[in-house]
Every structure is written in structure tokens, then in C-alpha cells.
Amino acid sequence: MKDVHTPDPTFDRNGLFKSGPEAAFDEITTLAAILCATPMAVISLLDEQRQWFKSRVGVAVEGTPRDIAFCGLTVERMALTIISDAGLHPRFAGNPLVTGPPYIRFYAGAPLVMSDGTAIGSLAVLDTVPRTLCAEQQQALEVLSRQVVAQIELRSHVQRLADVLRDLSHSEELLRLSHRELELRVSERTSELIELNARLASEIDRHSSEARSSQAIIDSLPGIFYLYDRMGRFLRWNRNFEMITGYTAEEIRQLQPLDFFATEQEKELVDQRIGRAFTHGSASVEADLLTKGGKRIPYLFTGIRIEFNGQQCISGMGVDITERRSAEESLRLRNRAIQASVNAIIITDLEGNIEYANPAFERMTGYSIRETLGRNCRFLQAGDRNQAGIAAIRQAIADREESSALLRNYRKDGEMFWNDVHIAPVRDQHDEVTHFVGVLNDISAIKHYEYELERHANVDALTALANRNVLKDRIRQSIATAERHREWVAVGFMDLDNFKFINDSLGHTVGDELLKQVAKRLQACLREQDTVARYGGDEFAFVISGEKDEKTAVTLMSRILRTVELPFLVEGHKLFVSCSIGLSFFPKDGGDVDTLLKNADAAMFRAKEKGRNNFQFYTPAMNQRVTERLTLESRLRQALLRNEFVLHYQPKVDLKSGRIVGLEALLRWRPSNGEMVPPSTFIPLAEETGLIVPIGEWVLYTACAHNRLMLQAGVQSLQVAVNISARQFNTETLVHMVKDALDSTGLDSSLLELELTESLVMQNPEEAIGLLAQLKDMGLRLAIDDFGTGYSSLSHLQRFPVDRLKIDQSFVRDIGADPNDAIIARAVISLGHSLGMSVIAEGVSNYEQLAFLRENGCDEMQGFLFSMPLPVDELISLLRSNPTLAMH
Template sequence: MKRRCIMKDSDIMKIKEKLDKNIKKNQNLKGKVKLATKVFENAIEGIVITDKNAFIEWANPAFTKITGYTVKEAIGEKPSILKSNKHNKDFYKKMWDALINEGKWAGEIWNRRRSGEAYPEWLTIMAVKDEYGNTTKYISVFNDLTKLKRNEDDLNYKTYYDALTGLPNRLLYTDRLKDSIHIAKENDNKLAVMFLDIDDFKKVNEGLGHIIGDVLLKKVAKRLNSVVKKGNTVARMSGDEFMIMCPNYKNEQAIINEVNKILKVFNDPFDVEEHKVYITASIGISLYPEDGTDSNLLIKNAHSAMYKSKEYSGKKYTWYRPNMNKKAEERLVLENDMQDALINEEFSLYYQPKVDSKTNKIVSLEALIRWNHPTKGMISPGAFIPVAEESGFILLLGEWILKKACKDIKEINKKVKSKITVSVNLSAKQFESDNILNTVDLAINNAEIKTNLLDLEVTETTAMKNERNAFKIMNEMKKRGMTLSIDDFGTGYSSLNYLKRVPSNTIKIDKSFIDNIAIKKCDATIVKSLITMCHSLGKNVVAEGVETKEQLEMLKEFGCNQIQGYIYAPPLPLEEIKEMIIKQE
């Protein structure tokens, strides 16, 4: 009896051990189920479970978030409630063939939310099979690709479209041009390429600011896009440069008609904030296959033709001709020659006097660059200064001018009793350079002259560009003892308020205002009023480009402080100007 009891205790112990194991196993299973449920509920991917007939049995919260359907609404329905109708029957047949034969399918598909919005998703469907290989359920996992697609579209847009105007950019234009050339070649068609550049756009940027300039470019783009023939492409290449492509044109007259439509958009002013801005444009045209059979050559030749349009006053479009590329080659030679000229001392300074209107004595000189080329002779500053500015060589050349002018004025003042000052023009690039103050200081220190002998001339448009920074530099120069002149006053977009604020000692009235004061009453009134206003603000006034006795007498009558122009003397070499000053004493 006792033995049987012991056996029973042993059996009980075994049973207990088995029970403990089962309890532990169940606990582990419950933990796994709990974990799986947590993953299911918190997954960012939408998850749908269907039976073997594809009726929805369950879905997670992400399904609701993505599709808009609640789980309650989805249960008992088929996934076809999400169908977007963007795919044909063949698409879905291939999907089911893969599920039946391979047990899974994955790919990009468009579905439709409860709101009716179609959206892209990446969908993976897996068939769940029993031990006999029969499908019992399907599990679908999907990601909403809307944001990714939007980012891809944004990236694609930024790659191929201009951010400011929304027009195709250089890359897209070139791609389309290549495609059009290929089509034209296959079909024996013609193709025209136009290169459009806004005339003197730099003055708008400098006078009204880059923000106004950007708004103007947008308006130009909009007008151009509205007038070109359907099928033609308008693109923004860079800055103020646009291109138009006209595929499959009938004859040259058709191109002329298109050009005239384009130029007509510039007839009316552009309303930009409170400004009415009048601008013009120059166009160059190249033709396929006559002027080139590849995209780069056609663009290059249209560009050369556009520059020819700018050379001819009043001519707004020019057809490309083979000799036009010669101009570009000449420009490159000129750039190289300028570098050599500085080393070989081919540059010199001429000086034009500024005469006191009351004493008729020279009180100041303006330093003007001259270039005596060893083979080409004297080259006009109008020919090489713009090239120097565009290439950046103006920084080196400007530094040389400053140093030479300071040395020359020291030499002149040694010969005379009265103080003679020298004016040096600062280009926009010089004035905006980070080391302009150091460059000026170095020139003065090397020449060992007093700072009040140097007057620095800055054009009105340069002084107005980035006004805050410009005024800061000008005030620093004045603190050092130099004087400052605003050159070409009246040619920009300055206001009376600007005249009051600008920290200059002198205002130089542009020659364009002086030319007609003796024959046009309105011009005389403007000049007289400007002189009076400058005097009331404590500013000195210089009239430049004075050529006749009538102009001189009127300017004296108006109270203009100094006169500069051929009425007294043209720009002269150093030795001649020295003699002229010595004689007056």
C-alpha cells in the first residue's frame, strides 16, 4: 500500500513537470502572439490578411491610415475596393499567375483611397499554404509611395526646369534639340534655333536690384511662352538668355513671323512692382542643317548671331553667317593680348582736366586708360574695357591704374604750388571685391601721397547695387580722407531720396544731359535743377562732356563747380598735362 502511494506521488510529479512545461510553452506562445500582434498593430506598412478566396479577414491601423477605410469597413470585402482603374486586365492576370505558380508577387501598383484619390504603392502579396500545399490565406504588405514619387518628381523638375521661370533649362532644351535634330534628319525637315538676350539687363539689376530683375525675368518668360507657336520650345539658358526652338518650319518667312511675334512682346513696358520697365532684346538665328548638324554647334552659332544683332543699332535679329565665329576668336585673342600688355607695359594713362568754372584753372584730373598695341596701334577703351570686365582681368588692370595714377599725381604736385587731385574710375567688379580698401591703401602708401589727393569715381548704377554694402565701403573711403564722385549721374534709376543718402562729395552729370542744354529747354531745366539740388545737399557738381561755348556759359550761369570736356582739353599724356598745368600757374 505504501509502495503504491509512493508510485502515485511519482506519477504526480511527472504530471506536474509536464504541466509546468505546457504552461511555460503556452506562456511563450502567448508572448510570441502578443509580440506579433504588437508588430502587426504598429507597423508603418499597411497589412491585409484575406482568406483563400481573397475576402479580407483583418487589416492593421496602417491600412486605415493609408487607404482611409476602417478595418470594420474592409472586413468581408475584396481588395478590389481599392482598385484605381489605372491598370488593365493583363496586369492583374500576371499578378494572379505569379501567386498561383510561385506563391508570391511584388511590384508597384496604383490603388485608390476611400476619398477617391489615386496613389502609388509598393505591394507584396504572399500565399499562406497548409501542410498539403493548399492556399489558406493571402497576406499583403504595402508602402505608400506618394511622398517618394513627389520627391522624384521634384528632383526631376529641378533637373530639367529653371527654378525661377518654370521654363525648360539648358539640359532639357539640349535634349529636345537633339531629339528634334534626329527627327529632322529622318524626315528631311528643317529646324531653327533662336538665341535671345535681353539688352542692357545688367542696368536693371544694378539700378533696381536683383529681386526686381528676377520678377522681370519671370514676366519675360511668361510673355515668350504665350506667343510662341505650339510645338516650339522656349527655354531659359542662364541669366537673361533665352532660347527658342522651331522644328519643322516651312520656310524662312515662317521663322521671321515667329521672330516678330517674339520681339513684339517687348513693345509694351513690364509692370514690376511700382516700376514700368522698358526693355528690348536681340536675337540670333541658326538653321539645321545649313548652320550645323549637332545641338552644340547650332546653339553656338545662334549665340554668335545674337551678338551681331547687338552690334547693329536698331537691328533686333540676325541670321547666322559663317564668318561670325571670327568675332569670338578675336575676343579670345584680345583677352590674351591684354595679359601680355600689362607685362610689356603697353598700357598708359592719359589725363583730362577738370576746370574750376570761376577761376578757369585746372583743379583736378581724370585718369583714363590707353592701350598702344605693338601691331594694332591704339585700341579704344570701348573695345577692351568690356572684355576686361567680363573676363575679370579688370581687377589686375584696375590695380595698375590706381598705382600709376597715385605716382603720377605725386609727380605733378611736385611741379606746381596749387593742389591738383586725381580721379580714378572704379569698375563694378573692383568696387565689389573684398580687398578694394586694401588695394586703394596700398596704392596711396606706395606712392607716399596724402589721401586727399585721390578722388574715386563710381558709376551711379554700381553705387546703387547692394546699396547697404556700397555705402559702407564709400564711408570707409571717406574716413581715410579720399573724396568720392558719382559718375554718369542720371543714367540709372536713382531717386532724389537716393541723392540725399549717397555718401559722395561730388556728382558728375552725364554727357547725355549736357549735349542738348543749349537747344532743349527741358534739358537745361533738368541740369539747372540738379545743380541747385546738389548744392543744397552740400555736394560739388562736375559737368562732363562739355564741348561748346554755349554749354559752358550756361553751366557757369547755373553755378556748376567744375567743367570737364573738349572745350578745355581732350585726355592728354602725362607730360603734356604737366606742361598745361605749369603754364596756367
């Protein structure tokens, strides 16, 4: 490396140092501060003792001792030098420029390297806070430093040229004086003339040589050179001027400086700067040089006022700045892209201290840029350092490599956000890693979406219980544990009894809320190590593990039954439900998940068959029953299409006259390829599967049609009673269905009676009252079936527009044997009459029952004592014979 004080033959260094600060350099210094976003920038020159500032922005001092100058390190290195935090730098930590004004904490300097290879100073930017420069800013600083060198060397060349031109001007004067002397002495002696001509020839030859030498110097200058007077006439130029502009020498003599610019705005600007150069001695301007061919080339033009041939002229140079403009535009574009990026971008030193952050970082984290600069990136983890991603990033920094990681970071307000971070090393011109750039992407929304997907995959959306996927996994895990410890695993299936009735009659909103409350009760009944899941619909399942026998399961199932049958309060409705539970055990009932679930399901169906509100353990015979049930359901679905249903009618008899006063339509199923299926077998299945709705509609239409047929056959007019299922008891559909059945068959509405169970109307009394009123307004008769088995409230019962109560046959059956049944039957009769309703007893099969009913004032009866249910043709024959109940 050449010593900073080695004489430079290209310019007068002492003159440069002695001239002090110059405004001509301020544009470059200001541009450097703007591009690098720093409050300070300087052009420094070093001599043996001091650092001089040829230009300064934001710096009050004019110079410093050499030994504390940051510029000294740049000159020593002969390369771009960046000190991210001078307070931590071993050479500058105690520097008075750091500890005192201007309190420099950041320094970036590009050396001023002359064409002979010597470094005379630097172009530097400074800041009072630790930071760094991005790659584009570093490049811009180096480009501007070369512009400083070009301007310095241009001044040297121009000065030398001015000296040559002054000598040339003096020589031309001498030459002109020689010609005049020749004219004055033309008449003198020939010998003297010969001697003068010889001298003149020698002078001409000498000055022609000097002229050629000066033009050679001009042609050797970089860029374009020009010399023009106050009139704008070009007096000198170099060969580059002709080559670049495309004009010949003769054409240039006819042009003026402003002719080389295209727009009026540029011409006005250049004209102002020419005036400034004549007034203040120098000026510079950036504008597009217009060539003869119309091409426009970005140039930096400089001009210095000189004396030439006894007049003031401007001597200057133009430097093509196309490359610099491109670099600056690229830098601006990149800076704008970084500033506008939705991703946070930071630049750190090798220790992870932040030297740059873009606005997106501020938006993402809540920390201002000022709060961020100088801090280590780890502050974003807020103490949450036990993350695998942090170790990966730390290793990448140590290895000077790229890396990506997923981190939990924390905003200024403490909110955690997921951060997808990618870091990459930044290398200098020597391929040394000096910094790291990091791109931070807030993926909290994506992580939340993934969480929701996982949650939906594992958690029931309605009840927040585990779903069937998690249930199966827990069973699988429990089996593996039980095998190691020789324990039992109980798998339970639970189904709510009568839930479909509540869901259909009160709506899905009430049904959903009921399921959520049931879920909470189940969780409260089971232990922490047990799992309860919603399997689907109103079915729940659970896993009980860690037990040696069945005792714990029995205790927990009994607790569930007691808890579930307690009343639920849902949207003002007091609801009563029960549940049926089936249990299977590993290892005795199965060794895998699917087998245990299938067997628990079979046991649950057995619990329903045994009257519901109980639990059953699995036995091998249950699978046969389940298979039979599935087969029956499949056949039942085809029964309507195959016209396998028939109606039988059981007469209703007046207990005073003994005569038939009405009929009840009863559904029977006679498969085309089998025996009659008992109603007790298929009707509960139809209720459970929902098939009762289309079947019930068929019953209503058929009963009305048969009654109309009997009238046409000439038999007496009788009311026909049709049972309405809970699934049919819907305000939106039942009224329409009844009206359509009456209209399509032509049956008078007074001949139709609808029977509804006590439990049905009491589930939602207020809604039931409204629906019953609509039916009553149509002219129908209404009856409450199975009275005495539900939870009727007298306050509601007296508001129901009901014509009759029907005593359930369970109370009639044991009237002679069970005093309690007789008391209930007597009370129902008394209650019905007090409310203005008639009372009918069903299932009367002997005279003892008949005598009791007549004695206690019951109005009507039906049962085997008088007649079994009959097909319609046999019923017509019976009605024509006009039989009467025998009174004993």
C-alpha cells in the first residue's frame, strides 16, 4: 500500500489541503447522507498531522487530529470500512469523537483512492446510534467516493491545462508580435530579414510543438473536456467530446453549451450553473447530454472559471454517470421495495445486534425503529428461549450460513406471534461475512388455521369433547398400556333416550344445547384419566382404563344414569331424558378398537330393548340381536314401497249403551315373504330411525280413506282415531298433512280424531297448546293417549283443547290384582270429568275390569273383551251386524 504522504504527480496536494472546505463537494456529501439515511456525512483528507473536512453535513467541527480520525482506518485498509458500534470497537471505544460531540456511534467510510493508487482520505457517513448499511447503500457510498476522486483529479487536470493554456496564450502573443515586427522591418536589410525569418521559423516550430503537446494533454483527459468563453463559444475541447457528441470540430465551433441539452428545463438549469461558475468560480450539474444523433446520456458536468487569452472562460469536464444512475435507481428501487415489503426485514451484525429494520418490522412487533436499533434480536423472544428454532439460528450464525426457523416471538404489548424467519449472510468485496439479513414473516394466522384444522380433526365442534378419531386413538393407547400392566379397559357406548323427540319437537337449537349440557355432565362423572367423546348425533362414548375388574365401570355407569336423568333447563324448557349404555371390556370382549366399539354398541342396543335408562355388559349373543335388528331395519325401509303395511281397526264401545261409537286405527306389518311382525318389534325401530314419519303419513291418509269407504258402503258414521308420533308433532308439517289428508279423501273433519301421548304434549306445553288449538279449529277431536304414565301438570292440562283422556292399559290390566292401579284409574276418570273430558280405557279383557270401569263412571272402552283389531273388510261386516257389548 502506498503511504498517504507519497507525492502525487497528478495534482498539487498542498494546494488541495490549503484550500479548506469547498461548497462544490457539498452535493456529493448531502447525497451520501440521503442515500445512507444518516444525519452526518463528511469528505475527509489526511495530512501528516490532521484530518481536514473538504465538505461536511451535520458536523460542526472543521477538522480533527490525525490520531483520532476514523478516516485513518479507512486509508490504512484502502477499502470500505464499516464500524457498526464505535462504542464497542477496541480502537474507538474511548475516542473523544465517540464519548463527546458529535457522539459518533456508527461510521462507514469509502477511501478516496487516486489514479496513481494512493489514498488521500475518505467519503464517510456517520450516525449517533449503532446501525449498519445495506449492500445497496454500501455500493452507493463507494460510487460517490469515486465521484469525489474524479472531481479532485479533474481539478488537477484543469489546473494543469490552464497553465498550459496560459503558456500557449503567451506564445501566441509572441508569435503575433513577431509578425508585426516582420512587417515593420520588411524594408531593412536582407541579411537581417533572413536572420529574422530563421528566428520566426524557429518560434513557429517551437510553439506548434507546444500546441500539439497541450492538445495531447487535453485528449488524454477522461470523459469529455471543454473550454468556452462568456459568449458560449467553444475554444478548446478534446477528442472524446467529438466522438461522444458525434459532432465534427467545425460543427462544434458553431455550437454553444446549451445546444447539447434537450429540454428547456435542463437548459435553464445548465444556464444557471454556468452563471454560478462565472460568478463564484466553480459549479457542477447533472443533466442528459444530447448527441447529434438524438441520444441522451446522463452526465455530471463540472466547470471552473479561468483566464484564457485575457478573458474569463469556463474550463470543465463531463463524466458519464449512466452506471451510477443505474446503481442509484437500483438502490432506490430496492430501498422502496424493502420499505414497502409486508415482511419485516432486519440487518444485524455478527452478534445479532440490529443495525437496520424496515417499517414492516415496526408494524409487526409494535417496537419503533428507534427502540429496535442496537438491540440484540433475542429481545423478541421475551425470555421464551427454550425453542428448537433458536438453536438452529444460532448455529447458522456461527457457521456463517443461511437458515430458516419457526419462532415464538412477542410483540411490544406482550402478544405472542409465530414468526417464520429466514436469515442469510451478507459478504463484502473480500467474501467476508460482515452482517446477516433476516426476513421475518408473521404466520400467526396460518398457525391459528392449522390449530383450528387440528382441533376440528380431533374435537367435536358442538360439545368440545374428543371426537371419534381421538376416541379410537385413546382406546388404542389404553389397550397397549393394559397389555403391559395386565389391566382392563372398558369401552362404553351411550345413547340418549327420546332425544329425537326433543330435537324434532323443540328444534335443533334446543337439541344442540341439550347435547352440550349432557357433555358437561359426562365429563363431571368420569375421572381425569378417562376419556369421553361425542361419537355422533346423540351418541357418546368413553374409555375407562387402569382397572383390574369391572367394579369401577359399574360405579361410573350408575353415576352417569343418575346424573343424566336429572332435569335439564334449556331455553325455558324443563327437559327430562335418560340414557342407555352398553359396555365391552378388553381383553375378554375383544382385542382391538373396532371389535370393542362394535360390542359396546351391541350392548347399548340391548339396554334400549330392556326398557332404556340402564346399562348392559356385552355378551356374545348380543351381536346376533344386532344383526337381526339391522336386517329388520333394512326390511322396514322397503315395506312402504312393497305395500306391506295394513291397518286394523279396534272398535270403541260406549259403556252405557254397549254400542260401537268409534274406531282406532292400528298399524300392522305383513311382509310379503314372511309372518306378521308384531308392532312392539317394528314401531320402536321406526321411531328411532325416523321412518315413522312417512309411515305415519300413510296411516293418516289410509285411515281417512277407509272411513270414507265405510260411509260409501252404508255403515254408520264413526270417528276414526289415528296415533300421532312425536316426530310428526311439528307445527310446520302436521296441520298441512292433516288438511291434505281430509281434502284428498273428502272425509269430514269431525270424523277424525288424533291421539297424542301424554309425554309428547308435556315436553313443550306452550308450543303444544298452540298446535292443538290449530287442529281443534279444523274441527278435529283430540285425545291424550297413555294418560297416567307421564308428568302432566294440571295447570297445563286444563289449557289443552282436548276432548278425551285415554287410560293406559297398564293400569287397566291389573285393576283386580293391584289396588294402586285401581286408584290411578279412578283418579284419571275423576280428573277427566272434572276438566270436561270424556274418558276411555284401553286393553279391557275381562268383565271384572268392565265392572270397575262402569262403576267408576268411565265413558268408553276398547279391548279384546269386545273385539280384536280387524281388517277393514271384516270391520265392515261387524258394523253391519250392529253388535252390542254384553253387560254382565
